[in-house]
Amino acid sequence: MKIELIPPVVKRGFKGLLTPLISSLVRLKLNPNWLTTLSFFISIISAIQFGRGRLVWGAVALLSSGLLDMLDGAVARASNRVTKFGALYDSTLDRYAEIMVFFGIAYYFVNKTGQGTEHGLLISMLVFVGIAGSLMVSYVRARAEGLGLACKVGFMQRPERLVAISIGALVSDEWLVGALVLIAFFANLTAIQRIVYIWLTENADKWKKLPTDVDHE
Numbered sequence: 001m002k003i004e005l006i007p008p009v010v011k012r013g014f015k016g017l018l019t020p021l022i023s024s025l026v027r028l029k030l031n032p033n034w035l036t037t038l039s040f041f042i043s044i045i046s047a048i049q050f051g052r053g054r055l056v057w058g059a060v061a062l063l064s065s066g067l068l069d070m071l072d073g074a075v076a077r078a079s080n081r082v083t084k085f086g087a088l089y090d091s092t093l094d095r096y097a098e099i100m101v102f103f104g105i106a107y108y109f110v111n112k113t114g115q116g117t118e119h120g121l122l123i124s125m126l127v128f129v130g131i132a133g134s135l136m137v138s139y140v141r142a143r144a145e146g147l148g149l150a151c152k153v154g155f156m157q158r159p160e161r162l163v164a165i166s167i168g169a170l171v172s173d174e175w176l177v178g179a180l181v182l183i184a185f186f187a188n189l190t191a192i193q194r195i196v197y198i199w200l201t202e203n204a205d206k207w208k209k210l211p212t213d214v215d216h217e
Contacts (some may be wrong), residue, residue: 022074036090039068043097047104059169066162098134102127122188126180133187134161140194153197154184
């Protein structure tokens with residue numbers, strides 16, 4: 001249940017590369033919420049670039065936004081400036097940013113293929129299902145943590161979604177559509193995966209046999 005598309009060792013290695021930058025930002029006493037806000041505005045630029053068909057620039061902006069999104073939490077923890085508002089602010093802007101990027105992509109494809117066409121309808125459906133899955137992945141985690149349970153597992157978490165869209169956009173229209181298909185499927189699968197994970201976690205103790213229950217031969 002803890003299989004991830006981007007291995008944890010890769011994520012840790014990338015975060016390790018960012019350590020000098022994080023230390024520099026801490027020394028500058030930069031407010032982590034500023035990084036969150038900047039990440040959000042860059043994601044708007046990404047959505048606009050996607051909408052205009054400038055897929056490469058959209059991908060570059062999206063990756064830049066994702067990088068800043070990684071830095072804000074790391075800087076907050078390193079500078080001991082973690083706040084409940086900061087966590088809420090970050091999560092809220094992340095959801096809005098992702099929705100806008102999806103809409104930018106949908107606008108590009110629908111405008112390119114023409115409204116009312118079968119291809120345009122398919123892209124719209126993919127975007128809708130992808131957004132739904134992405135939001136549910138975040139909702140299940142937030143709901144679980146509200147109940148006191150950690151839930152960070154999943155095939156298609158936010159980093160994977162950003163990477164998938166960026167790689168697709170950098171290669172071609174067809175690859176970007178393929179990325180949308182992957183996200184639409186795996187994001188919803190991740191939401192289900194997290195629900196099952198919480199169920200297994202909560203019921204794990206019930207399935208453990210006590211020493212007295214073990215049959216003796």
